Amino acid sequence: MSISRRDFLKLAGISSLGIGFSATDLLWKNRAEAIEYMSSPKGLTAKRWAMVVDLRKFKTEEDYNRVIDICHRIHNVPDFGNLKDEVKWIWTDTFEHVFPFQKNEYLPEGVQEKKAVLFCNHCDNPPCVRVCPTKATFKRKDGIVAQDYHRCIGCRFCMAACPFGSRSFNWRDPRPFIKRLNPKFPTRTKGVVEKCNFCVERLAEGLKPACVEVSNGALTFGDLSDPNSEVRKILSTNYSIRKAELGTRPSVFYIIGGDEDA
């Protein structure tokens, strides 16, 4: 029996290690937040960054491609050329697929087939953050839902939780598939999740997101909590929709139709 007891204690000791760790950590660990970009004095700040997408201003294929290309280029988003490995931060789909809850075959002609740009909604109540077991995805004080590529364990719980398909996983090493490397932005490794970051690295330098800059006014970026911000002005004068039905409070709004205001 003495031998078997020793055996048992050994086994018990090994398996209890895991629990012991997490329990003490839960109690004592200082909760260091994952890395954030340090904002310089010239950095742009807000209480809650938001984006308004004015679909009326997307007219040609080129209007869509411009915003997609600039984002993927400056953020070193790989192009694998196949759907299975696909990684994307911003892309398009037709209205009826972007807003399945708003399906309506009696809409004015062309609306159902109209393409909309899609990216992370930077939800105010983000399920991806709620489920992440390591805080690798987290909400910043300015409302941006950010991703720490060095902490992510690649469990992909956040991908199951995001109701808007905003997240991509690096199924394999992305580096050989980056067309032109931007040395100023980190590349990712295989096995981690990534998504649109509202250009936090540009905001820190006082610049608006890259897609906004090249959109010719089709994308507007600003502070949703500031009644005088550009986004609030547009939202108060135009009818907009967002994917609100699931309670995540998205920070991306879409203007579909109506007269363009001056």
Add this chain to the structure above:
Amino acid sequence: MLEKALTGSRRYWGWIFFLLAVIGVGFIFYLRQFAYGLGITGMSRDVSWGLYIGQFTFLVGVAASAVMLVIPYYLHDFKKFGKILILGEFLAVAAVVMCMLFIMADMGQPMRVMNLVLHPTPNSVMFWDAIVLNGYLLLNIIIGWTTLGADRKELPPPAWVKPLIYLSIPWAISIHTVTAFLYAGLPGRPFWLSAIMAARFLASAFAAGPALLIILALIVRKLTKFDPGKEPIQALGKIVTYAMIASTFFLILEVFTAFYSQIPGHMASFEYLYAGLDGFGKLVPLMWLSTILAVVAIILLVNPNTRKNESILAFACITVFISLWIDKGFGLIVGGFVPNPFERVTEYWPTMPETIITIGVWAIGLLVLTVLYKVAISVREAQIDSGSNTH
């Protein structure tokens, strides 16, 4: 006691080396996955969990089902389960070990697993799942090992394990409830967004687990001197029957809610799984196979005449196991991702390396199970021998 696993017949060693060989092959493929990334599997941006997480989910249920022996024995004084209790507890240990390995296999950055511990996040269900699974493993190792050790010396188990045994009952329920919460609380996945998910998980677990236990008990009887006995097997058969009916009933409830309400999002995954959607229907034959096996199993189990025949019971248990394996180890996970949030269909099918890694993990589980069962059965055989000497 562990030394008992080191002596055995040629057949025993042959089986051990066979398992080791399978594990070796699985490991080689795992190394390939480790080097290449999870792109070696059939998963994609749209179906981002697959076979690994399905196995994990299914095996949590197998692990939890040990409680179906513990409750009758300890709470209802059903003494007939006394001799096979250990088989259930050791099955739970092997199942939890597999669960953890499948989680590791599914992780994009397995070397960072300690981040779970370094950055504990109580708002994540996965945090709680890690705690309850580790705790359950520990409980079953302690309980199984001490009760068997005491039993070997013909002594009652030490008093301090009793509270642990009682604790293991709600704990078993918790592992499968928390695992169901991984899915049932996600906003954009209507197929999983169901209050009955945890109950359905438990019902299918209490059917598949004891079904496996019956099969294992019959194998043990055939290969060793230890006979688990007719009555405990029959009692387990009844448990499988009730649980299988409950599990099927819960599935029907889901189908009713989806189709009577006619809410497209709630119907879509069922349509994909059982009829195909937008011309995609890779899983349809499997899901219908699962359905047919479930019907066959219930017919054979409900009828006392067929259930009491051990060969038919064994057959019914195999059908239960396969039916629920398809339903929960495969369809449930893939179905939750199809269609995607944009109502588009991306299909999933496991790749060859993914399948071999999966088989490798099962082989590790079988190895753990074989070694633990060898110890337990050696103790039982020694008891039989000494019993026949004294009488």
